[in-house]
Amino acid sequence: MSYIRIKDVKKSFKNKKGSTTEVLKGIDLEIEQGDIYGIIGYSGAGKSTLIRCINGLEKADSGSITIEESDITTLNEKQLMSLRLKIGMIFQHFNLLRSKNVYDNIALPLKYQKYSADRIDKRVNELLETVGLTDKKRSYPSQLSGGQKQRVAIARALAVKPSILLCDEATSALDPQTTESILDLLSKLNKELNLTIILITHQMNVIQRICNKVAVIDDGRIVEQGNTFDIFSKSEKEITRAFLNSIFKGPSRDDLKNYPDHENGRLLHLIFTGEKANDSLITSIAKSFDTDINILFGSIEYVENKPIGSLYVTIKGDPKAVEESIKKLKEQSVRIEYPGGDTN
Amino acid sequence: MIERFFPNVLEYGNDMIIAFKETVIMVLIAGAIGLFTGLILAVILVITRDDGLYHNNALHRILETIINIFRSIPFVILVALLVSFTRFLMGTSIGIRGAIVPMVIGIVPFISRLAEQALLEVDSGVIEAARAMGISKRYIVFHILIPEARPGLIRSFITSTISLIGLSTMAGTVGGGGIGSFAVRYGYSRYMNDITLVTVVILVLSVNIIQSLGNRAANKITH
Ligand SMILES: Nc1ncnc2c1ncn2[C@@H]1O[C@H](COP(=O)(O)OP(=O)(O)OP(=O)(O)O)[C@@H](O)[C@H]1O
Numbered sequence: 001m002s003y004i005r006i007k008d009v010k011k012s013f014k015n016k017k018g019s020t021t022e023v024l025k026g027i028d029l030e031i032e033q034g035d036i037y038g039i040i041g042y043s044g045a046g047k048s049t050l051i052r053c054i055n056g057l058e059k060a061d062s063g064s065i066t067i068e069e070s071d072i073t074t075l076n077e078k079q080l081m082s083l084r085l086k087i088g089m090i091f092q093h094f095n096l097l098r099s100k101n102v103y104d105n106i107a108l109p110l111k112y113q114k115y116s117a118d119r120i121d122k123r124v125n126e127l128l129e130t131v132g133l134t135d136k137k138r139s140y141p142s143q144l145s146g147g148q149k150q151r152v153a154i155a156r157a158l159a160v161k162p163s164i165l166l167c168d169e170a171t172s173a174l175d176p177q178t179t180e181s182i183l184d185l186l187s188k189l190n191k192e193l194n195l196t197i198i199l200i201t202h203q204m205n206v207i208q209r210i211c212n213k214v215a216v217i218d219d220g221r222i223v224e225q226g227n228t229f230d231i232f233s234k235s236e237k238e239i240t241r242a243f244l245n246s247i248f249k250g251p252s253r254d255d256l257k258n259y260p261d262h263e264n265g266r267l268l269h270l271i272f273t274g275e276k277a278n279d280s281l282i283t284s285i286a287k288s289f290d291t292d293i294n295i296l297f298g299s300i301e302y303v304e305n306k307p308i309g310s311l312y313v314t315i316k317g318d319p320k321a322v323e324e325s326i327k328k329l330k331e332q333s334v335r336i337e338y339p340g341g342d343t344n
Numbered sequence: 345m346i347e348r349f350f351p352n353v354l355e356y357g358n359d360m361i362i363a364f365k366e367t368v369i370m371v372l373i374a375g376a377i378g379l380f381t382g383l384i385l386a387v388i389l390v391i392t393r394d395d396g397l398y399h400n401n402a403l404h405r406i407l408e409t410i411i412n413i414f415r416s417i418p419f420v421i422l423v424a425l426l427v428s429f430t431r432f433l434m435g436t437s438i439g440i441r442g443a444i445v446p447m448v449i450g451i452v453p454f455i456s457r458l459a460e461q462a463l464l465e466v467d468s469g470v471i472e473a474a475r476a477m478g479i480s481k482r483y484i485v486f487h488i489l490i491p492e493a494r495p496g497l498i499r500s501f502i503t504s505t506i507s508l509i510g511l512s513t514m515a516g517t518v519g520g521g522g523i524g525s526f527a528v529r530y531g532y533s534r535y536m537n538d539i540t541l542v543t544v545v546i547l548v549l550s551v552n553i554i555q556s557l558g559n560r561a562a563n564k565i566t567h
């Protein structure tokens with residue numbers, strides 16, 4: 001049985017006027033120990049609500065959440081408090097105590113657990129080392145950059161040695177470089193401590209960089225889940241494709257809409273996966289069907305360290321030959337989208 | 345020079361000092377009791393809110409109503425209203441002892457509202473993070489909510505203390521005692537304008553000293 005198993009979890013909120021909205025509409029997820037499990041979805045999809053159900057900050061209306069064989073939806077407040085020692089959590093806005101310095105912020109959970117001063121000191125220094133902030137021990141949060149604050153928050157979340165770390169948009173308030181360094185830190189912690197990480201995000205680059213598994217959530221439902229590369233290379237779902245496309249640099253959707261289709265040929269967006277992520281295929285197809293394939297824009301991105309290529313091309317020639325070329329491309333399991341709007 | 349412009353101040357100087365000391369005592373005692381009570385009520389107001397740690401709509405509403413009622417009674421009327429109660433509690437309704445009861449009851453609603461605001465400024469995310477760490481609600485209130493609100497609380501206490509000085513002059517006028525009643529008895533009733541003037545200067549100075557000491561304290565613990 002999986003390490004964490006979420007089964008048919010539902011959750012509604014009552015608003016002030018008395019009407020209810022169902023935010024989670026039956027969520028099923030299976031997470032293994034050591035996973036870096038990404039949950040990606042647009043704003044309002046229910047990501048935060050879902051992750052807060054995992055440590056009982058939010059109570060699911062129905063369904064079960066099993067962690068290490070025990071169903072946490074049946075726990076009382078006291079039992080939840082001890083469960084939370086096993087589950088650390090970090091947030092988009094870091095949530096550090098302004099009135100306490102870095103050292104005391106990290107020491108907070110240890111003090112609460114009544115560790116001796118010596119043990120607290122030893123553990124805090126250890127953690128400062130892990131997150132690379134030894135020199136900031138006496139600084140206050142207001143004196144730190146966003147990335148440093150998140151490092152403090154990570155140290156604090158790991159203080160009592162949890163085996164699971166929940167990340168609620170942990171990098172969404174950070175610039176791209178800082179995001180990378182925090183993701184690298186999470187990835188390091190995952191390997192060194194065998195920490196299971198569940199992270200929610202609306203940023204595809206976060207998933208792309210560190211997640212081995214991913215679930216796509218839309219409007220309170222899991223649209224699909226699985227290995228990150230498989231999901232993004234094979235998905236037929238529009239939302240998944242949109243997330244994938246968001247990592248490729250290229251012309252904007254509007255630019256492409258205005259592209260003069262008929263004059264310059266059919267506009268295609270080709271997505272190659274794995275070994276096929278190269279353009280020699282294009283050349284050979286153009287040759288064998290005597291079509292004129294013109295590459296407008298190309299880039300390669302790596303998901304789980306495997307390449308996925310993106311090419312915007314126009315294809316021109318005898319209509320029949322064009323159709324044949326497209327068919328051939330599809331046979332080679334190249335995914336084709338028609339940004340010009342033509343989908344036949 | 346002083347004799348010419350401040351004859352009465354010279355003559356009644358000692359009484360004036362005594363009156364000032366009385367004011368200090370009234371403000372200190374009523375302040376200490378009022379701040380403590382106000383803080384407790386503010387904490388209850390905040391934690392019983394809908395999104396609070398111990399949300400309890402009934403308790404919240406009741407407390408809010410009582411506070412609003414007392415806040416809407418003008419202080420002079422409150423003093424009159426409380427005469428019997430004050431006498432029952434303190435054995436007298438005049439002098440410093442008589443002034444303290446209405447001062448406390450007059451200031452508590454004010455302090456609790458200001459302190460409530462200060463507590464509400466604590467980021468709810470911090471409290472959520474503490475809950476996620478498995479920390480108890482009780483510990484959160486005493487070790488996180490209140491300490492995090494400290495700069496705001498100090499500022500609200502300063503504002504309240506300054507208001508208390510105002511209340512002390514009114515309470516003193518009704519019951520006798522303190523610099524306010526002194527100014528009324530001599531400066532106003534007996535047309536000794538120099539006494540009124542010096543009283544004003546003393547009050548202005550006191551308020552400014554309290555304000556700047558308070559600001560300094562608040563800034564020192566704001567990080
Ligand atoms: N405590 C609450 N009371 C009422 N409605 C809520 C509450 N918490 C969340 N919601 C609603 O539930 C929906 C999902 O919220 P949630 O925070 O889970 O979304 P999210 O996917 O995390 O979005 P974001 O990316 O913006 O953080 C939103 O429409 C939100 O308004």
Ligand SMILES: [Mg+2]
Nearest residue numbers: 047048049169
């Ligand atoms: Mg969210």
